[in-house]
Every structure is written in C-alpha cells, then in structure tokens.
Amino acid sequence: MEPETIISIFLGIGLAASVGFRVFLPLFALSLASYFNIWDFNESWQWIGSLAAVLVLGVATLVEIFAYFIPWVDNLLDTVAIPLAAIAGTVVMVSTIANLDPVVTWSLAIIAGGGTATAIKGAGATGRLASTATTGGLANPLIATMETGTAVMVSTASIFAPILATIMVIIILVIIFWMYRKLRH
16 A cells, blocks of 8 residues: 555544544645645545635634534534534545445544544534533533644644554544543443
8 A cells, every 4th residue: 555545544544533533624624635745635525625625614613613512502502513523524534534445444544534424423412411411511611622722733744744644533532432441330
C-alpha cells in the first residue's frame, strides 16, 4: 500500500472521529483544507473546496456549535445527530481515501468512518442525557465546550498530522470504553 493511501486513511479516521463530536466542524475543516490546497481530492469531491461549500459548512458549523450550548436543545440535536454522524463519518472517510478499490474504500468508510463517528456521538449523547438528568442541563454547556474543543483539536491534527490524529482517536475510544465499563457496573 502506498504511503499516500495510508495517510489518507488516517486523515479519514481522524475526521470521522471529529464528526462524532460535531457533525459539521470536520466537514468545514476538510472544506477549508481543500479550499487552501492543503489536501487534494479526486474530481468527484472537488466541490468540497469551493467557496460556496466553505461558506455553507462554516455557517452550519457555527449554528451547530451554538445550538449545543442551549440545554434541552442539545439533547434534541443528539437524536438527529447520531444518524447524521454515521453518514458524515462515512462520507468524510470516502472523500479522503486515495488509491483503493471502491469496494475496499466503501467498506473501510462504513466500518471505520461511520462506526467511529457513531460510537463517539452515541457516547456523547448518553453523557449529555445523564448530565441533563442529574444537573437539569446546567453542566451541558461545559460538555459542549469540551466536545467542540476536542473536535477542533482532532480535526486540526487530522489535517496537519494524520498519524497523530489517529493516535488521539484510539486514546479517545479507549477512554469511552473505560467510562462505559465503569458506569455499567
């Protein structure tokens, strides 16, 4: 496998994990990376680097970020965002993978991209629901801040240091698994 292909897979995994925290922010980061020629995409994904895509995804990112700071609205967003995260995680992965057979690309995108995004979004939604139940939503803005910060950090690392981003994703997934096991007992 070519080094470019491996790096593109790491990029996709990092951005898919970020989708689990904020659906539009990683897509916006990907759009900016394409717009400023940091990453090149194949012909069918050139649209993501257009000015229109940058503007639309930028506005969607801002709306999503601020909506998560409103208690109870954030829980409603999670019900919509969980399936969207699966789709967006898959799309991000498909758009970044280079030089692989379409069957392998889509399989990897669905499993690694959609699966990672869904696992993280599901854990976040569960945590927010528990926060709403125990604090009446007062702690939710803190959770929203941590999620947004993590999405920014992992998205940025994905664009500029994809291998580091993948290591961060593994750490995040281990923490989520550890918390799940601890809370389950």
